[in-house]
Structures are given as structure tokens and as C-alpha cells.
Amino acid sequence: MTxxxxxxxxxxxxxxxxxxxxxxxxxxxxxxxAALQAMATALRRHEGAILAANQLDxxxxxxxxxxxxxxxxxxLNGAKLAGCIRGLQEVAALPDPLGCLQLHRELAPGLNLERVSVPLGVLGVIFESRPDAVIQIAALAIRSGNGALLKGGREALNTCQAIFTALQEGLAKSSVDPNSLDLLTSRGEITTLLQLDELVDLIVPRGSNAFVRYIQEHTRIPVLGHADGVCHLYVDQQVNxxxxxxxxxxxxxxxxxxxxxIETLLVHxxxxxxxxxxxxxxxxAAGVTLRGDEQAMALGVPEAATPEDWGQEYLDLMLAVRVVEDMEEAINHIRRHGSRHTDVICTEDGAAAERFLGAVDSAGVFHNCSSRFxxxxxxxxxxxxxxxxxxxPPRGPVGLEGLVTYRYRLRGHGHTVAPFARGDQSFSHQNLLNS
Amino acid sequence: MTxxxxxxxxxxxxxxxxxxxxxxxxxxxxxxxAALQAMATALRRHEGAILAANQLDxxxxxxxxxxxxxxxxxxLNGAKLAGCIRGLQEVAALPDPLGCLQLHRELAPGLNLERVSVPLGVLGVIFESRPDAVIQIAALAIRSGNGALLKGGREALNTCQAIFTALQEGLAKSSVDPNSLDLLTSRGEITTLLQLDELVDLIVPRGSNAFVRYIQEHTRIPVLGHADGVCHLYVDQQVNxxxxxxxxxxxxxxxxxxxxxIETLLVHxxxxxxxxxxxxxxxxAAGVTLRGDEQAMALGVPEAATPEDWGQEYLDLMLAVRVVEDMEEAINHIRRHGSRHTDVICTEDGAAAERFLGAVDSAGVFHNCSSRFxxxxxxxxxxxxxxxxxxxPPRGPVGLEGLVTYRYRLRGHGHTVAPFARGDQSFSHQNLLNS
Known part of the structure; x- marks a missing residue:
């Protein structure tokens, strides 16, 4: 690091x-x-200052x-802030993601292994303009036992600072050290943050695809985020x-x-x-512009699709349409052009649905329902x-479990490896969980 | 990529x-x-050719x-190869890591979500001289449903090729396509392999720490491996x-x-x-060279430790020894100099053990047993x-679960998001697993 x-x-x-x-x-x-509840109380107390700072921004x-x-x-307005505070209280009420016993096994008499969920450590969270993200991410971080370095957009600086002051004041009245959170305020700090791989365990970027991709390309720290969402819907032969x-x-x-x-419609x-x-x-009728291949155009799609349309994430009222020979061609199209986010098949043929759900390797594979779920x-x-x-993992939509890892705890009574290596002792490997 | x-x-x-x-x-x-059994049979059939190739290497x-x-x-010799074949058969007998239902939930009537374990896709495996690693990794890859690009050390080239020929011949007699595995034979291919982030899902390096660190620093593909193992043993005040x-x-x-x-001994x-x-x-008496701080030297440790000794991975009959004021100082030493691999406390004080197991954030935290477990x-x-x-995750010792990920499958009957967004329908979120 410079x-x-x-x-x-x-x-x-x-x-x-x-x-x-x-x-x-x-x-x-x-x-x-309780720390999250104290944060909520402090946000309510600071509502005036937060909204005034937001007006300035x-x-x-x-x-x-x-x-x-x-x-x-x-x-931000009063209603939006109240919504954030409700969200914070909902996170407070979620089941504890920490201390979950994932494995409990006797390795040998008197030598017991546990695998328990523990926090990652410190999160680096970088988001574009939305100042409400500070509240949401701070809540998720503290709930999951993680510290966080938060960096908001420059244009939201005053709002972020007012929110951050409230959050720290709330924490000061709880058992959680207010220094568990810190707010970064200058753009140059992002470059430094992305290099702190010995102090930061996970980067969570919130913003545009280009922004997330930039972050992914400039850090060795694991990044929780997605840069592309190129989802397909395939309409099978036997379909309602x-x-x-x-x-x-x-x-x-x-x-x-x-x-x-969805960005592309594939039709048998x-x-x-x-x-x-x-x-x-x-x-x-809904204002969607369609671009199709030759066969789709022959059936009424008004514009021609170019090769760039396949795999394009329009994020707009645009849809590419392609007629495929069969399901295998649809699957190959998705493998080639998709982003492994979410892909859908509509079919009344159960075997075809199972083949699609087995063969399309996306985080979500759906049958007869909208990709928006x-x-x-x-x-x-x-x-x-x-x-x-x-x-x-974690893959697809990620809950609090994306902010935790696990640790092995082994408790013995002076156990050494040598007698096992010599063959004088042997492992029992008895699972103690669910038994 | 060039x-x-x-x-x-x-x-x-x-x-x-x-x-x-x-x-x-x-x-x-x-x-x-069955594919693994066929690989084992083919290895036995090719034993002569493999051992001859190994003699050449x-x-x-x-x-x-x-x-x-x-x-x-x-x-390699007949006994070592027979051991590899036994290992392959053991992997064949392991429980299937695929298709495990991790979550099963009704989102709304008729709309059911499943989360199931699926293969990662393709592994890139790079190892130094040990040719037996080809067998082990090929077995783990096929068992977990993953393809693999295997790159062995230059000095093991003939052996790797002979083994690879046998493995592919075995696969050809099974339901698994022999092209699921490929062998890379030139050093330049490593550079290319590390850049194939759209085709390779995980890199598994096997070799020295320097080798693993080199791989980690030269790819954007996730790497399953560890570069450092700086383990500590802390001897608490109340100790047997x-x-x-x-x-x-x-x-x-x-x-x-x-x-x-262990590399460092900390003593209350x-x-x-x-x-x-x-x-x-x-x-x-066991031939271990000890290097200590002043207090340790005063009690008989013959050599002085330099600041470089703390956090040093000797991988040899060397041990650094430091006398600490209390457990908190030991914990801080480990946080500062450890590599979050495995750290041990020896104590008869249960509360002290729990504090250590809670506060030391290593993949393994052990009480009264050897770090070698x-x-x-x-x-x-x-x-x-x-x-x-x-x-x-995956953290610490990783089994087959490190080679799988998961996929969400959602099955509906024409379900759309709009009525839920409007509030006309609501989610039930009923867990169907373990109920």
C-alpha cells in the first residue's frame, strides 16, 4: 500500500x-x-437533524x-426514515445468526468437535447515493456481530454524517462499542479500504453494475455483490x-x-x-420494445436483434426474443449468454422442467413463476x-448468513495425535447432533 | 488475456x-x-506402465x-499406488455431497422453494511434484460432479500422463465423459489457467506456502488453500x-x-x-531449538528471539517461547502474529477456556489437545x-463440501410478483423441512 x-x-x-x-x-x-433498538431510538431522537442535513445534501x-x-x-423524508427505523427493528427481531451449532462430533472418547457460526470480523460497505443504506447495513453488521467501515456517496455526506452520529449515540447507550462502526467520508479512502485485506473480511458494494464491477476488480478482499443480472425465460413446447x-x-x-x-425470451x-x-x-401494449431473431420477426417482432442483444442487460422496457429449435438449444443459449443469476422455464411437461432445473447452472432456476421472486x-x-x-456460497439472495463464517472448537483432555498415528488409538467419529 | x-x-x-x-x-x-470404481480398476490394470513412467521421472x-x-x-511404488487406489475407493464410498436439500420452504400456496447442493463446475488443480495428487483430486472432482483441469509438476510429467491415461480409460467405461478431466503439461498453461475465470470456478493449489501465495496473487478465481500456518499454544495459569x-x-x-x-508457545x-x-x-531432548523472550531466557531458554520470530512459520524443530502477563496478552499476541489457522489453550480453568475459544478468531480453537488434530x-x-x-466459508479443513455450491429451485403455478407487491397476496414462508 502507498x-x-x-x-x-x-x-x-x-x-x-x-x-x-x-x-x-x-x-x-x-x-x-438491544443495541439495534438503541440505534432506532437515537435515530428517532435525531430525526430533525437528519432531515435538515438531507435537505442540505x-x-x-x-x-x-x-x-x-x-x-x-x-x-429522505419522515416517512422514509420511519421505514428505515422499522427495518432496523425487524433486523433486531431476526433469529441470531451466531452460535449456531453446525456440527457436533465425538472424534474419540473425551475429544469433542463443534462447528459454530461466528462473525466474519469487519465489513467494508461502499454505497452510492442512498443514505438509508447506512442504517440498513449498520443494523445487519451489528446484528451479525461484525464491525463495519461505511462509505456513502459524496452527495449524501451531510445525511450520512447525521445518521452516523445518531447510530453511534445509540450504541454508546448499549453494550456494543460505538467504535464498531466508522464512517469514511472521502473518495480517496475507498482506494485504501480496498487494500486493507488484513483488516477487512468482506466488501459489500451497493450501487450500479459498473460500480460493483469496479470494486470487484480493485480488491483482493472477497466481494458480496453481483455485477450482472441477465435472466432468461424459456417457453417450452407444451405450455399453458x-x-x-x-x-x-x-x-x-x-x-x-x-x-x-428478464432480458431475453426464448421460445420453442x-x-x-x-x-x-x-x-x-x-x-x-405495455410499452416494451422487442428485438428478435429472423423467426421471431416473421411472427411479428418489429425490430431485428443484433448479436449484442443476446446477453445484454437492458434494465429497461426492452426484451430480446429468440425462437429455438428445442430445449437443449435454449439451455445452451442460457449457458452461453446468461449470468447465472435466475432463469425460468414455463412448461406443463414435468420431465422437461426437471431437465431444465437440473441442467441450467444459475443461482435460481424457476418453473412456472416469475424471475422477480x-x-x-x-x-x-x-x-x-x-x-x-x-x-x-453464499450464492443468490443472501441473508444474514452471508455475514457469518464458522469456527471449529475442539475440547480434549490432553489428547495428542501420536497414539492415533501409531494405531494405538482410533477415531470414533460419532455425530452428537440430531441423535 | 493475451x-x-x-x-x-x-x-x-x-x-x-x-x-x-x-x-x-x-x-x-x-x-x-461407479466411475470412481472404474478409475480404480484401470489404475490397477496400468500399474506396470505407471511405475515405469515414474522410474523415468x-x-x-x-x-x-x-x-x-x-x-x-x-x-511411486506398488504399495504407494495401492494406497492411492484404496483412497479412491474410500472417496467412492463417501456420502453423496450433491442433491442435499438445505432448505425447503413454501413461499405462498403452490409456490415452493428448495435449496439443493450442486457441483461448482470446473476445478483448476495445480500441484507440485506429488503425482499421487492427480489420483486423489480426480477422485474428489468426479465424486462431487465437477470437471477438472489438472496440472502436475514438470518433474512428474511422465507419471502424471500415465496415471491420466488410466483414469480416462476408466471413465470411458463408465457413464462419466472422460473429457470431464484434462491434464495440462506445460508451465505456461498455468498462467492461462489462472485467467480462465469464466470457465474455472475454483483453483486448488497443492504445494509449498510460497507456491500457494503465488497462485492467490495471480488469479481472480477463488482459491481453496492456505499459505500460512502460524499456530500457537498458550499455557494458562491453572494448568496440568x-x-x-x-x-x-x-x-x-x-x-x-x-x-x-505449533510455532510459538505462550506461557502465563x-x-x-x-x-x-x-x-x-x-x-x-527431542532436538527442538528454542528461542525466547527475556523472561523465558531467564528460565532456561538458550537463544534470544528476535521480533521476526513471532509470527514465523518454522515448519521445523524450532519453537519461539514468550512469557505473557495474562491470557489477554496471549490473545492479543495471537491476534497480532497468528494466521487464524489453529490455536490452543491448555488450562484447567473452564471459564478461561471459554474466553479463549470465544475470543481467538482462528479456524480452529482447541482446549487441552494438540493442534495436530x-x-x-x-x-x-x-x-x-x-x-x-x-x-x-469453507474454512479450516475442508471436505467434499468445499467442492459444491447450491442452487435455488422455485416451482410455481404461474405465480407473479405483482399481486404480492400490491398487497393482494402475502407470503406464507412455511418451512417444509424437518417438520
Whole structure:
């Protein structure tokens, strides 16, 4: 790391967060829940200051000509803040992710092994304009026993600082050390943060795909996030056409900017002539622009798709349409152009559905339902830390379990390896869990 | 990636392995087990050719002056090969790591979510001289439904090729496509392999710490491996001295070159005068060189430790000794100098043991037993893929579960998100597992 005075200062702050996090990890379930309640109380007490700081940020952002969608994300009001506080209380009420006994085994008489869930340590969280993310991530971090270095967008600086002041004041009235959280305020600190691989265990980026990809490419620390969501819906030969149209419409138009919206529709050639005309009508009526291959165009898709359309994440009311020879061609298309996020088959043929669910290696493989269900809350995970498109676990929508790891505890009575190595003693390997 | 003819050729081979692996992932438990049995049979049939190839490699290595320990690892004989074949059959008999239902939940009536274990896809395995690693890793890969690109050491080339020919011949007689495995034979291919992040899901390096660290620093693909094993044993105030000496001796001398051997002994000042003299005597008698701080030297440790001794991985009959003021100082020493591999406390004080097991954030935290138990076979994991010192799971000794991930399967009947978003329908989130 290039040593500058600012990076040295951040290093010592990160070390302080790490020390505090080690003690936070010793706090009980009740203590961590109570800390979240104290954070909620402090946020309510500081509501005026937070909203005033937010007005200042919004004013500055308007003057600087921040784009309207970003401005909308930046803006806080009483109702939005109250929603954040409710979210914080919901996280407080979630089952404790720590101390779960994942394995309990007698290795030999008197020598017992446990595997228990423990915090990761310190999270580095970097997000673009939304200041409410500070509250959500701070809640998830403390609930899971992790310290966190939080970096918000420059345009939300005053709001983040006001929120952070409230959160630390809340923590000061709890058993959790307020130094478990720290707020980074300058852009240069991101570069330093991404290099702190001995102090930070996981980076959680929140923002655009380009932003997440930038983070992934500039750190050796594991990153929990997804850069691409190229989801497909395949309409099989034996299909309930009205159902497939309804599912496809929901998957495309219910929230087109979401990563779990579909970008490409694949249609079996045997059903294309029946399916496409009414589907094209429905999509067109909903304002969706369709781009298709030759066969799809012959059935009414108005624009031609270019090779760049396959695998494109439009995040908009756009949909690529391709007619495929059979399911295997659909599966190969998804393997080639997909991002292993979520892919759907609509079919009444149970064997075809099982083949698709077995052969498409995406984090989510769905049968006869909308790709938009791929979400931590909808999956019932309680809170969503993020959606991961990496292959290694945690994968797909990730709840609190994405912020914990495990530790092996072995308790003996003077046991040594030598007699086992010599063959004088042997392992019993008796599972003590669920028995 | 820099495109050269050799990298283009490797790219197309890796794509072939990936395609074959996708079909391998569809094979049943019985088919994958049978493939391992067929590999074992083929190895026995090719024993003569394999041992002849190995003699050629050993002859070449001797002429090139390969160091004796590496030469010992390179050498195969009938008994060693028979051991490998037995190991392969043991992996065949392990419980299937695939298809495990980790979560089963009704999201809403008729909309059911499952989370099942699935293969990662393709492994990239790079190992130094030991040719028997080809057999072990190929067995673990096929058992867990993964394709693998295998790269052995240059000095083991003939042996690896003979083994690989046998393995592919075995696979050809099974339901598993022989192209699920491929053997890389030139050093330049490692560079290319490390760049194939769209085709390779996990890199498993087997070799020296420096080798593993090199791999970690030169790829964006996740790496399952550990570069450092700096393990500590802390002797607490209330301790059974003969037991602590026996445990410390086993942890140091039973196999000093292992990553789970201890490198530093920390002794509570209140017990140092009783513990150290007999401990020094035992270690010295066993040929262990001790280096200590001032207080340890005052009690008989012959050499002075320099600051570089703390956190040093000797992998040899060397041990650093430090007298600490109390357990907190020991914990802080471990946090500062340890590698989060495995650390041990010897104490008769239950509360002290719990504090140590809670506060030391290493993959393994042990009470009154040797650090040498930190091992996949000793933990009863069946087979050891490797030991991971990363914080994120999989952590510590990793069995077959380190080679699998999971996939969410959602089955509906035309379910769309819109009515849930409008509030017309609500989620039931009923767990269907263990109920």
C-alpha cells in the first residue's frame, strides 16, 4: 500500500474498528438486539437533524445537476426514515445468526468437535447515493456481530454524517462499542479500504453494475455483490400460453430496472406461432420494445436483434426474443449468454422442467413463476444483504448468513495425535447432533 | 488475456471440460461412484506402465539434482499406488455431497422453494511434484460432479500422463465423459489457467506456502488453500503441567513440517517458573531449538528471539517461547502474529477456556489437545480437499463440501410478483423441512 497520511489515518481507524469488533463478537444475542433498538431510538431522537442535513445534501445535489433518479434515492423524508427505523427493528427481531451449532462430533472418547457460526470480523460497505443504506447495513453488521467501515456517496455526506452520529449515540447507550462502526467520508479512502485485506473480511458494494464491477476488480478482499443480472425465460413446447404470457410480462415489466427482471425470451419453435402473436401484443401494449431473431420477426417482432442483444442487460422496457429449435438449444443459449443469476422455464411437461432445473447452472432456476421472486425478502430470508452471482456460497439472495463464517472448537483432555498415528488409538467419529 | 496459440488451445480444452462437466453434474450418485470404481480398476490394470513412467521421472529428477524430500514425494511404488487406489475407493464410498436439500420452504400456496447442493463446475488443480495428487483430486472432482483441469509438476510429467491415461480409460467405461478431466503439461498453461475465470470456478493449489501465495496473487478465481500456518499454544495459569507438556510436544514434534504444528508457545507468567524448566528439558531432548523472550531466557531458554520470530512459520524443530502477563496478552499476541489457522489453550480453568475459544478468531480453537488434530480426516470429514485459512466459508479443513455450491429451485403455478407487491397476496414462508 502507498503510505500517505490519509491512508495511515484510515489504517489506524480500521484497526480500532477491528479491535472493537472482536469484543462485539463476544456480545450475546440479547445485547446485539438491544443495541439495534438503541440505534432506532437515537435515530428517532435525531430525526430533525437528519432531515435538515438531507435537505442540505439535496439542495447541493440539485445545484450540481444530479440526475433525477439519483436525487430521488438521495431524498429522505419522515416517512422514509420511519421505514428505515422499522427495518432496523425487524433486523433486531431476526433469529441470531451466531452460535449456531453446525456440527457436533465425538472424534474419540473425551475429544469433542463443534462447528459454530461466528462473525466474519469487519465489513467494508461502499454505497452510492442512498443514505438509508447506512442504517440498513449498520443494523445487519451489528446484528451479525461484525464491525463495519461505511462509505456513502459524496452527495449524501451531510445525511450520512447525521445518521452516523445518531447510530453511534445509540450504541454508546448499549453494550456494543460505538467504535464498531466508522464512517469514511472521502473518495480517496475507498482506494485504501480496498487494500486493507488484513483488516477487512468482506466488501459489500451497493450501487450500479459498473460500480460493483469496479470494486470487484480493485480488491483482493472477497466481494458480496453481483455485477450482472441477465435472466432468461424459456417457453417450452407444451405450455399453458396465457400463464406463460402472464409470467413473462411480470418478469419483464413489474420492475424492469431490477437485476432479476428478464432480458431475453426464448421460445420453442413448435409453440412460437401460437405464443408469440398474443405475447407481442401484450408486451407492445405495455410499452416494451422487442428485438428478435429472423423467426421471431416473421411472427411479428418489429425490430431485428443484433448479436449484442443476446446477453445484454437492458434494465429497461426492452426484451430480446429468440425462437429455438428445442430445449437443449435454449439451455445452451442460457449457458452461453446468461449470468447465472435466475432463469425460468414455463412448461406443463414435468420431465422437461426437471431437465431444465437440473441442467441450467444459475443461482435460481424457476418453473412456472416469475424471475422477480429471486429476492431475499421473498425467499423468507428476513433481510437481504445482497444478491451474489458468484458460484461459491453464499450464492443468490443472501441473508444474514452471508455475514457469518464458522469456527471449529475442539475440547480434549490432553489428547495428542501420536497414539492415533501409531494405531494405538482410533477415531470414533460419532455425530452428537440430531441423535 | 493475451491470446497466443497455446492459450487459445487451452481455452478450447477448458470449454470442452466445462461442457462435459455440465453433463457430469446430471449423473446420479451411483453413476459417479461407479466411475470412481472404474478409475480404480484401470489404475490397477496400468500399474506396470505407471511405475515405469515414474522410474523415468525419478531418473530424470535425480540427474537434475532434485532435492531429496521432493524426490521422495515424486517416487511411486506398488504399495504407494495401492494406497492411492484404496483412497479412491474410500472417496467412492463417501456420502453423496450433491442433491442435499438445505432448505425447503413454501413461499405462498403452490409456490415452493428448495435449496439443493450442486457441483461448482470446473476445478483448476495445480500441484507440485506429488503425482499421487492427480489420483486423489480426480477422485474428489468426479465424486462431487465437477470437471477438472489438472496440472502436475514438470518433474512428474511422465507419471502424471500415465496415471491420466488410466483414469480416462476408466471413465470411458463408465457413464462419466472422460473429457470431464484434462491434464495440462506445460508451465505456461498455468498462467492461462489462472485467467480462465469464466470457465474455472475454483483453483486448488497443492504445494509449498510460497507456491500457494503465488497462485492467490495471480488469479481472480477463488482459491481453496492456505499459505500460512502460524499456530500457537498458550499455557494458562491453572494448568496440568505434565498434560500441557505432552500436548505441546505432540503439537511441535509429531510432524513439524505440517501447517498445524505449533510455532510459538505462550506461557502465563504465574506458571512459567514451574512449567518452563521441565518443558525446556523435554523439547531439548527431542532436538527442538528454542528461542525466547527475556523472561523465558531467564528460565532456561538458550537463544534470544528476535521480533521476526513471532509470527514465523518454522515448519521445523524450532519453537519461539514468550512469557505473557495474562491470557489477554496471549490473545492479543495471537491476534497480532497468528494466521487464524489453529490455536490452543491448555488450562484447567473452564471459564478461561471459554474466553479463549470465544475470543481467538482462528479456524480452529482447541482446549487441552494438540493442534495436530486440525485435519479433515481426523475431523471425520471423509476426505480432505484442503485446509483454508480464509475467513469466508469453507474454512479450516475442508471436505467434499468445499467442492459444491447450491442452487435455488422455485416451482410455481404461474405465480407473479405483482399481486404480492400490491398487497393482494402475502407470503406464507412455511418451512417444509424437518417438520
Amino acid at each position: 503510505v500517505t497520511s490519509s491512508s495511515t489515518e484510515l489504517l489506524s481507524r480500521a484497526q480500532r474498528v477491528r479491535r472493537s469488533a472482536l469484543e462485539l463478537a463476544q456480545c450475546s444475542d440479547a445485547q446485539r438486539s 439535496c439542495h447541493g445535489a440539485t445545484q450540481e445537476g444530479l440526475a433525477a433518479p439519483l436525487l430521488a434515492r438521495l431524498k 400460453i396465457p400463464m406463460a404470457i402472464a409470467v413473462a410480462m411480470d418478469a419483464k415489466i413489474q420492475y424492469p430496472a431490477a437485476c432479476n427482471a 419453435q413448435q409453440v412460437a406461432a401460437q405464443f408469440l402473436p398474443p405475447a407481442i401484443q401484450a408486451f407492445t 429471486a429476492d431475499g425478502f421473498r425467499y423468507g430470508l428476513g433481510a437481504e444483504v445482497g444478491i451474489s452471482t458468484q458460484t461459491m | 491470446v497466443t496459440s497455446s492459450s487459445t488451445e487451452l481455452l478450447s480444452r477448458a470449454q470442452r471440460v466445462r461442457r462435459s462437466a455440465l453433463e457430469l453434474a446430471q449423473c446420479s450418485d451411483a453413476q459417479r461412484s 525419478c531418473h530424470g529428477a535425480t540427474q537434475e539434482g532434485l532435492a531429496a524430500p521432493l524426490l521422495a514425494r515424486l517416487k 503441567i505434565p498434560m500441557a507438556i505432552a500436548v505441546a510436544m505432540d503439537a511441535k514434534i509429531q510432524y513439524p513440517a505440517a501447517c498445524n504444528a 507468567q504465574q506458571v512459567a517458573a514451574q512449567f518452563l524448566p521441565p518443558a525446556i528439558q523435554a523439547f531439548t 486440525a485435519d479433515g480426516f481426523r475431523y471425520g470429514l471423509g476426505a480432505e480437499v484442503g485446509i483454508s485459512t480464509q475467513t469466508m
